[in-house]
Amino acid sequence: MATTKDASIGGRSFLDNLGKIYALYTGGFFAFVVVLAILEQMGVPNKIIGYGFVFLTLAVYAVIGILSRTSEVGEYYVAGRTVPAFYNGMATGADWMSGASFVGMAGTLFLLGYDGLAFVLGWTGGYVLVAILIAPFLRKFGAYTVPDFFSERFGGSFARFLAVIVLICCSFTYVTAQIYATGIIASRFLDIPFAVAVYVGLAGILLCSMLGGMKAVTWTQVAQYIVLIVAYLIPVVILSAKKYGIPLPQLTYGQAIADITNLEHQMAAKGLIASAKDAAGNAVAAKPHIKPFTSYDPLNYFALILCLMVGTASLPHILMRYFTTPSVREARSSVAWSLFFIFLLYFTAPAYAAFAKLEVYSLINKGTQLAQLPQWMYTYGHLGLVKVCGVDVKVIQDVIAACGKIANHPGVLRMQDLSINTDVIVLSTPEIAGMPYVIAGLVAAGGLAAALSTADGLLLAIANALSHDIYYKMISPNASTFTRLVVARVLLVVVALCAAMTAATRPADILSMVAWAFSLAAAGIFPALVMGIWWKRATTAGAIVGMILGFGICLYYLVGTRYFAPSFYETWSWLSDATPAKAAEYARLQAACTADAARCAALDKFAQGVANWWGVKNISAALFGLPVGFAAIWLVSLVTPAPSQAVQDMVDATRRPRGEAIVREKGPVMGH
Amino acid sequence: MADGTEDRHWSRTRSLMWIMFVLWLLFSFVVHFFVDSLNQITFLGFPLGFYMAAQGSLIAFVIMLFVFAARQDAIDREEGQAEDI
Numbered sequence: 061m062a063t064t065k066d067a068s069i070g071g072r073s074f075l076d077n078l079g080k081i082y083a084l085y086t087g088g089f090f091a092f093v094v095v096l097a098i099l100e101q102m103g104v105p106n107k108i109i110g111y112g113f114v115f116l117t118l119a120v121y122a123v124i125g126i127l128s129r130t131s132e133v134g135e136y137y138v139a140g141r142t143v144p145a146f147y148n149g150m151a152t153g154a155d156w157m158s159g160a161s162f163v164g165m166a167g168t169l170f171l172l173g174y175d176g177l178a179f180v181l182g183w184t185g186g187y188v189l190v191a192i193l194i195a196p197f198l199r200k201f202g203a204y205t206v207p208d209f210f211s212e213r214f215g216g217s218f219a220r221f222l223a224v225i226v227l228i229c230c231s232f233t234y235v236t237a238q239i240y241a242t243g244i245i246a247s248r249f250l251d252i253p254f255a256v257a258v259y260v261g262l263a264g265i266l267l268c269s270m271l272g273g274m275k276a277v278t279w280t281q282v283a284q285y286i287v288l289i290v291a292y293l294i295p296v297v298i299l300s301a302k303k304y305g306i307p308l309p310q311l312t313y314g315q316a317i318a319d320i321t322n323l324e325h326q327m328a329a330k331g332l333i334a335s336a337k338d339a340a341g342n343a344v345a346a347k348p349h350i351k352p353f354t355s356y357d358p359l360n361y362f363a364l365i366l367c368l369m370v371g372t373a374s375l376p377h378i379l380m381r382y383f384t385t386p387s388v389r390e391a392r393s394s395v396a397w398s399l400f401f402i403f404l405l406y407f408t409a410p411a412y413a414a415f416a417k418l419e420v421y422s423l424i425n426k427g428t429q430l431a432q433l434p435q436w437m438y439t440y441g442h443l444g445l446v447k448v449c450g451v452d453v454k455v456i457q458d459v460i461a462a463c464g465k466i467a468n469h470p471g472v473l474r475m476q477d478l479s480i481n482t483d484v485i486v487l488s489t490p491e492i493a494g495m496p497y498v499i500a501g502l503v504a505a506g507g508l509a510a511a512l513s514t515a516d517g518l519l520l521a522i523a524n525a526l527s528h529d530i531y532y533k534m535i536s537p538n539a540s541t542f543t544r545l546v547v548a549r550v551l552l553v554v555v556a557l558c559a560a561m562t563a564a565t566r567p568a569d570i571l572s573m574v575a576w577a578f579s580l581a582a583a584g585i586f587p588a589l590v591m592g593i594w595w596k597r598a599t600t601a602g603a604i605v606g607m608i609l610g611f612g613i614c615l616y617y618l619v620g621t622r623y624f625a626p627s628f629y630e631t632w633s634w635l636s637d638a639t640p641a642k643a644a645e646y647a648r649l650q651a652a653c654t655a656d657a658a659r660c661a662a663l664d665k666f667a668q669g670v671a672n673w674w675g676v677k678n679i680s681a682a683l684f685g686l687p688v689g690f691a692a693i694w695l696v697s698l699v700t701p702a703p704s705q706a707v708q709d710m711v712d713a714t715r716r717p718r719g720e721a722i723v724r725e726k727g728p729v730m731g732h
Numbered sequence: 733m734a735d736g737t738e739d740r741h742w743s744r745t746r747s748l749m750w751i752m753f754v755l756w757l758l759f760s761f762v763v764h765f766f767v768d769s770l771n772q773i774t775f776l777g778f779p780l781g782f783y784m785a786a787q788g789s790l791i792a793f794v795i796m797l798f799v800f801a802a803r804q805d806a807i808d809r810e811e812g813q814a815e816d817i
Contacts, residue, residue, distance in 0.1 A: 174785065184793055185793055187797065191801070365764075387815050396797035396800070399793060399794050403793075
């Protein structure tokens with residue numbers, strides 16, 4: 061690196077003092093939280109505390125982003141390949157854990173119990189695949205983007221273009237959801253309209269990434285990781301210490317789970333929870349917290365784990381983080397650190413869920429009159445996130461009236477009456493447990509950090525694919541460094557604006573489509589990537605057919621089962637898991653739809669439940685795309701001529717850490 | 733450098749990958765097939781089947797990756813394929 065920049069972010073003296081710098085930063089953050097806590101005790105209003113958390117953290121990220129500005133292509137795309145394994149691990153953790161992981165994961169575990177653990181497993185185990193199959197080889201390869209690899213390995217622009225298409229399909233809905241999440245948090249804590257808050261979030265995202273590209277995103281993501289992990293751990297550590305006297309929630313929640321099981325028995329006996337009869341005829345909870353396969357059947361549980369894991373190992377914004385380490389060796393240990401930092405949050409989430417569930421069950425078990433619902437239910441009821449007897453908890457008379465319409469309602473709150481949005485658990489736990497507002501502000505700052513950091517990584521992945529792969533490699537290979545960086549920044553802003561405008565319309569579909577990103581990435585990218593590295597005989601034709609078929613089947617299944625459910629069911633009824641009774645019900649609804657078009661919505665809704673192959677939910681569509689992709693690459697490769705000796709030598713070189721990178725930037729050699 | 737070293741480097745790399753892959757299958761799927769039986773056992777106050785999905789497998793993944801990084805590094809060095817930096 062040039063010596064003139066030694067003192068700036070990313071310069072040598074910065075890299076030599078990373079430990080000190082981020083220790084100081086962490087200390088400063090704690091001091092900031094303490095100051096706000098003191099201000100709260102002195103009577104400063106909650107709104108000011110909320111502003112403090114949102115604006116101060118945003119300002120810090122922006123300052124890091126601006127100090128990391130760069131005019132070097134290598135720094136813009138891969139942070140100059142100078143990021144040590146440990147810090148790249150933290151940055152990957154922030155890149156990986158989205159607003160939804162931070163805010164929604166514990167809520168999902170609260171609702172689904174054991175079955176929700178499919179997400180915990182799926183979103184961690186994928187890193188084993190990243191480490192053993194992919195990351196070190198891509199690092200040796202020396203690419204700027206994931207499509208770079210496809211182009212070199214599978215000869216030319218078409219494979220690159222396909223990879224870009226898959227990349228954009230799986231990243232765009234995802235980034236829209238992140239901007240949506242920043243908008244929700246900013247609007248709640250700044251008290252401004254959602255449509256405005258989205259653009260506040262957008263400004264925060266662009267300030268971090270635009271000037272410094274990957275270099276800036278890396279160092280802000282490290283800062284964001286520290287904020288998000290502190291914000292996630294503090295409330296649940298306090299809860300654990302209050303309840304069991306030990307500030308290690310991950311150990312103490314075994315007791316909480318035993319308590320939950322006891323409460324479930326008591327509530328079932330009193331009719332306060334949806335119940336079933338056991339063999340002896342006693343009432344037991346229908347969906348006990350620890351009982352497996354109450355929400356997903358085993359097939360869907362394991363299919364979901366597989367798709368999330370393979371999807372993790374294929375998402376370009378994650379893979380490109382391992383392009384930034386100084387060596388292949390550090391890329392490997394960096395995957396290990398990434399998983400460690402992600403693990404810190406994910407093994408805490410089930411504890412969070414258990415403590416929250418214990419609080420709610422205790423409340424219900426003691427028999428709470430409808431007129432005495434706790435304050436937090438109203439706070440979130442007003443936002444439409446907590447319902448009792450099917451109505452938002454806003455006005456007590458409405459709730460009592462709605463419950464009164466239910467036959468034999470006892471007049472006390474029952475678990476089956478209560479419906480809590482998954483986002484509420486993490487956001488409301490500080491209030492449920494009666495903690496000061498400063499903790500709620502801290503949680504908001506953490507959620508914001510999680511959403512911003514993921515949005516940055518995704519935006520960069522999309523914009524880089526457009527500027528590097530499409531513009532530079534396919535349209536204008538002679539562009540100067542200056543032009544390339546201008547194009548990269550303009551595209552970043554354009555993509556970010558498109559995502560923000562989409563988010564501002566509150567697209568319900570986009571949010572549910574985020575889960576699809578994993579299946580799409582898994583089916584479109586994983587087979588060709590792994591076969592390209594691990595099987596020299598894989599040919600261009602094989603990879604192209606494999607990508608098109610794997611991705612195509614996956615997309616067909618996702619779109620078909622969701623948007624064209626009736627025709628999908630009619631085409632594939634022989635593969636559906638619908639029982640004869642359901643098939644008859646379908647025929648009845650279909651006749652009704654033919655007679656009266658207004659009744660087709662019911663048909664569509666019902667069809668979504670039966671439009672499937674062997675009962676596989678569409679979130680796990682890669683279960684079909686993956687084997688098809690692998691099989692197609694294998695078969696087509698065998699019937700086409702083997703790749704040239706040059707390509708085979710390149711694959712060999714990719715497998716050996718020693719030696720030069722395969723792809724090199726023109727002009728001055730960067731790095732050491 | 734003799735071709736023999738490079739082949740041996742790759743075959744050892746491949747073996748390590750397969751070991752890790754089988755362990756991955758074990759902790760991602762196989763253990764959880766037996767969740768009901770494991771739940772009969774109590775571990776640290778948890779039903780063991782639940783514990784494995786909530787923490788046990790995750791801890792195994794983290795340890796596996798640090799072991800993998802160290803083992804692969806040893807292979808690279810022993811076979812003369814490690815980086816110079």
